[in-house]
Amino acid sequence: MAGRFIEVENLGKVYETAAPGTPPALQSVSLAIEQGEFVAVMGPSGSGKSTFMNIIGLLDTPTSGAYRLNGRDVAGLTTDELAHVRNRVFGFVFQGFNLLKRITAGENVALPMIYSGVSGGERRRRADGLLARVGLAPYGGAMPNRLSGGQQQRVAIARALANQPQLILADEPTGNLDTQTSVEIMDLFTQLNRETGVTILLVTHENDIAQYANRLIRFKDGHVVHDGAVVHEEALP
Amino acid sequence: MNLLAVVREAARSLGANKLRTALTMLGMVIGVAAVVLMLAVGSGAQNQVNRAVSSMGSNLLVILSGSTSTGTLRMGSGNAPTLTTGDAEAIARLPNVQAVAPTFPGGAQVAYGINNWGTQVLGVTPEYTAVRDWPVESGDAFSETDIRSSTRVALLGATVVEKLFDTEDPVGKTIRIRGQPFQVLGVLKKKGQSLDGRDQDDSVLVPITTAQSKLFGNRFPGTVRFMFVQAVSQEATSAAENDITLLLRQRHRIQPDADDDFTVRNLTQVAEAASQTARILSLMLGAIGSISLVVGGIGIMNIMLVSVTERTREIGIRMAIGARQRDVLLQFLLEALMICIVGGLVGIAIGVGGAFAVGRAMQIEVAFSAWVMAVAFAVSAATGIFFGFWPARRAASLKPVEALRYE
Ligand SMILES: Nc1ncnc2c1ncn2[C@@H]1O[C@H](COP(=O)(O)OP(=O)(O)O)[C@@H](O)[C@H]1O
Ligand SMILES: [Mg+2]
Numbered sequence: 001m002a003g004r005f006i007e008v009e010n011l012g013k014v015y016e017t018a019a020p021g022t023p024p025a026l027q028s029v030s031l032a033i034e035q036g037e038f039v040a041v042m043g044p045s046g047s048g049k050s051t052f053m054n055i056i057g058l059l060d061t062p063t064s065g066a067y068r069l070n071g072r073d074v075a076g077l078t079t080d081e082l083a084h085v086r087n088r089v090f091g092f093v094f095q096g097f098n099l100l101k102r103i104t105a106g107e108n109v110a111l112p113m114i115y116s117g118v119s120g121g122e123r124r125r126r127a128d129g130l131l132a133r134v135g136l137a138p139y140g141g142a143m144p145n146r147l148s149g150g151q152q153q154r155v156a157i158a159r160a161l162a163n164q165p166q167l168i169l170a171d172e173p174t175g176n177l178d179t180q181t182s183v184e185i186m187d188l189f190t191q192l193n194r195e196t197g198v199t200i201l202l203v204t205h206e207n208d209i210a211q212y213a214n215r216l217i218r219f220k221d222g223h224v225v226h227d228g229a230v231v232h233e234e235a236l237p
Numbered sequence: 238m239n240l241l242a243v244v245r246e247a248a249r250s251l252g253a254n255k256l257r258t259a260l261t262m263l264g265m266v267i268g269v270a271a272v273v274l275m276l277a278v279g280s281g282a283q284n285q286v287n288r289a290v291s292s293m294g295s296n297l298l299v300i301l302s303g304s305t306s307t308g309t310l311r312m313g314s315g316n317a318p319t320l321t322t323g324d325a326e327a328i329a330r331l332p333n334v335q336a337v338a339p340t341f342p343g344g345a346q347v348a349y350g351i352n353n354w355g356t357q358v359l360g361v362t363p364e365y366t367a368v369r370d371w372p373v374e375s376g377d378a379f380s381e382t383d384i385r386s387s388t389r390v391a392l393l394g395a396t397v398v399e400k401l402f403d404t405e406d407p408v409g410k411t412i413r414i415r416g417q418p419f420q421v422l423g424v425l426k427k428k429g430q431s432l433d434g435r436d437q438d439d440s441v442l443v444p445i446t447t448a449q450s451k452l453f454g455n456r457f458p459g460t461v462r463f464m465f466v467q468a469v470s471q472e473a474t475s476a477a478e479n480d481i482t483l484l485l486r487q488r489h490r491i492q493p494d495a496d497d498d499f500t501v502r503n504l505t506q507v508a509e510a511a512s513q514t515a516r517i518l519s520l521m522l523g524a525i526g527s528i529s530l531v532v533g534g535i536g537i538m539n540i541m542l543v544s545v546t547e548r549t550r551e552i553g554i555r556m557a558i559g560a561r562q563r564d565v566l567l568q569f570l571l572e573a574l575m576i577c578i579v580g581g582l583v584g585i586a587i588g589v590g591g592a593f594a595v596g597r598a599m600q601i602e603v604a605f606s607a608w609v610m611a612v613a614f615a616v617s618a619a620t621g622i623f624f625g626f627w628p629a630r631r632a633a634s635l636k637p638v639e640a641l642r643y644e
Pocket of ligand 2 (some may be wrong): 049050051
């Protein structure tokens with residue numbers, strides 16, 4: 001499979017529901033992301049970060065430009081193929097966790113494996129392993145609303161890892177968490193990136209959080225205004 | 238994702254949303270049970286009336302002594318019955334009349350061995366069993382000789398047989414009516430209830446002459462209380478009614494401006510009125526059932542629509558983690574189907590059980606129709622499936638990001 005992992009060219013998005021005269025939510029975004037990168041996406045509120053994430057995650061479609069995944073233009077994928085990519089290649093972590101609240105943490109983690117055809121016993125076994133991986137081994141039977149925000153986000157991360165994805169998309173994963181918990185979650189992402197080589201694309205408002213990444217993309221008014229290596233604070237004089 | 242996994246996922250989802258599942262099912266149960274119950278009672282009543290009507294005998298008129306034109310039946314104890322056996326013979330010769338059965342009724346205590354029973358004894362002629370469509374099931378009917386010689390013979394209704402005889406065959410046995418010995422000639426076929434709910438089998442038939450002269454005594458010899466007249470056809474009943482009125486007025490020498498001293502009732506019309514009433518009752522009960530069906534349907538609809546937001550977001554989450562449209566649709570369709578099938582079956586069970594309970598408590602007949610159950614089931618199920626599946630279909634056709642954002 002030729003081509004780079006993720007490559008977007010002149011990506012643009014105009015929401016149909018946007019008021020007339022408002023500038024596009026995303027304009028001529030061109031960039032590439034390689035396997036194994038840990039990318040932080042920053043920018044003021046309304047600058048197009050979520051729009052970008054949703055398009056990259058195949059949850060939404062651009063109105064202009066091209067998006068190639070592993071060299072293949074995703075515009076040509078059928079809805080079933082898109083679902084397959086979301087299931088096998090991507091893992092999502094949302095600001096609001098987006099767990100199914102009426103099933104247990106373990107069942108939530110196992111959910112993506114239902115759609116990838118993993119058998120019931122194997123699903124449970126793997127879900128237990130994943131919960132242990134995010135430090136929640138004893139909580140498989142707990143309902144999500146019995147868990148703290150940080151724990152719920154860990155469950156969501158375990159779910160994102162269920163089918164061994166190549167890319168984790170996390171849109172403000174620490175936005176609803178306190179500082180201490182945020183640090184723990186970011187440590188978990190860093191660890192995952194280092195140990196498994198999974199690519200991480202993570203939106204954050206906070207510079208502290210961005211410090212965990214090794215590349216920073218900064219948005220403003222739908223444009224990419226900065227794209228470069230993160231200058232780690234400890235490296236500063 | 239294989240079918241079994243989807244079925245499990247649907248079942249788990251129902252189990253996880255117990256309140257929603259229970260309320261939706263409740264709507265289904267209420268609708269189906271009400272329809273099944275109401276219509277079971279309605280068609281049971283209709284059956285009962287129809288059977289009573291057909292047990293009356295066909296194309297019948299009944300002629301009573303005394304007039305009802307002033308509102309009440311003028312047949313006080315002092316008054317002589319105005320109808321005579323001569324009237325009966327004259328009516329029998331009318332062209333529109335097939336047969337006439339003059340009747341002389343009375344109450345009596347009947348006994349066999351140590352068994353004793355109070356019943357209605359009808360003095361009748363041999364025509365009676367034909368006119369009332371009430372055949373002798375075993376043994377023999379009366380002969381003309383029995384009438385002429387006022388013999389003490391009797392035909393027993395099924396209830397009387399049951400009360401007097403345990404296992405013995407009554408035919409040929411001698412019973413006592415008002416202390417007098419009567420030989421049982423035969424047993425009448427079971428007839429069931431009359432329109433006014435009386436047990437028609439609780440009767441004993443004896444020759445009319447025997448009733449008049451030996452059992453009840455007759456202060457006015459040659460008179461009868463009432464007679465059944467069978468017209469030659471359904472269409473002839475009205476003509477026969479007119480002919481009889483004219484004939485009797487003539488025979489009784491009633492002045493043109495005077496009231497009849499007898500009453501003719503067309504039982505065909507009575508039967509029609511009763512059937513009509515039963516039909517209306519049945520329709521009303523059906524309407525009540527249908528209203529419940531609609532109410533149940535609205536309940537189902539509300540529950541389904543109330544949960545659209547939650548379910549749309551759920552679909553968004555499922556799609557974000559890799560569910561295909563068809564996985565989601567199949568799951569939601571199965572959920573709706575499971576609710577409807579279980580709810581429908583429970584509804585039918587409650588409807589049937591309830592109908593039996595009502596039937597027993599009120600001593601009425603209930604009748605079930607697979608067709609009614611199928612329609613009630615189908616209507617509720619269609620509501621449930623439509624409102625369960627259609628929002629899911631819409632949600633699944635959204636982009637995942639739109640479903641996730643749904644408020
Ligand atoms: N569904 C939508 N319909 C219309 N406009 C939208 C929608 N989502 C986002 N926008 C607009 O697009 C722009 C970018 O939004 P977003 O990508 O959510 O920014 P960010 O995540 O950086 O805060 C904003 O001006 C926002 O108002
Ligand atoms: Mg955002």
